[in-house]
């Protein structure tokens with residue numbers, strides 16, 4: 401009866417069964433995985449945020465497939481603050497980045513066409529592609545001690561087929577926290593042009609760099625391109641995932657770009673899915689960016705430095721290099737223990753929850769992921785407990 405496109409396992413896994421059982425018993429859990437900023441004790445400018453939703457303009461419906469011009473002007477202003485120029489006619493407002501992907505997959509993919517995504521990465525893209533009848537193919541990111549994570553272009557080229565329609569660049573990637581470097585970016589563009597495929601750059605974490613680094617591209621806006629779609633939104637930028645406000649910027653060679661815009665207008669016009677209320681509030685919400693980003697960036701930096709100092713001399717549990725974003729990766733390959741055993745044992749014995757690397761499709765065993773948004777005192781206690789497990 402049901403569509404085959406949702407080909408997934410519905411049973412809960414052992415880790416979540418154990419987690420729920422402990423919560424039901426009233427045990428205190430040190431959850432080092434949450435990345436929901438609205439529940440992690442940040443102080444939002446409540447009055448400023450809420451009062452903007454009372455707006456009589458929101459009683460009028462003026463649908464535009466690209467989104468209201470005032471909302472697009474706000475997006476333009478954001479890039480202007482980064483020293484980048486964007487034309488409002490090249491912007492589409494979407495309800496979220498996830499739905500921006502869905503629009504792009506409808507634009508680019510026929511059934512069983514392929515999108516290349518980095519490995520490891522956040523477990524969202526397989527679902528997004530699957531729901532639009534596409535397939536995800538991975539290209540590896542490789543880790544080197546000093547350089548951190550970088551795309552393996554040999555691996556990427558080997559996975560390009562006649563069905564490849566898009567390469568996804570996640571900048572910085574989640575969970576590895578690695579930004580794209582200029583020279584690597586130019587290699588992506590050359591590959592896209594040569595194979596006539598589109599580049600999607602997901603920049604939802606791009607404002608959250610941990611240290612200034614001139615080698616990284618915080619956004620690919622304004623760079624040389626074949627056909628680029630740049631995604632971002634308020635979910636991470638303002639720490640407001642519930643507001644449902646995202647966007648796509650389109651750049652590229654003139655002919656292919658205008659064809660893409662024409663088609664995307666039909667897709668967006670079919671759904672007209674972004675609420676007028678959030679679009680009207682978007683420019684005023686944007687004013688809260690500095691306040692929330694200062695807090696989030698502060699916590700990320702404090703947490704990362706604390707992890708660095710606690711794990712510095714540990715021979716078994718290493719902290720991998722992270723340039724930005726909301727996650728940190730630890731590696732425990734030396735312990736020769738499976739990710740399931742490590743992560744399950746930690747929750748069972750020490751009441752600490754972390755995510756095993758295989759949730760994020762790490763190529764090898766021996767990794768776990770921790771949210772850098774975790775409240776610092778909880779992270780500190782959680783890491784002390786983690787380190788005491790082999791005492």
Ligand SMILES: Cc1ncc(COP(=O)(O)O)c(C=O)c1O
Pocket residue numbers: 496497498499522524570573574602604633635636641646
């Ligand atoms: C890299 C990346 N892109 C997109 C999203 C989804 O963002 P949105 O809330 O705008 O759909 C996530 C969610 O965490 C993510 O990690």
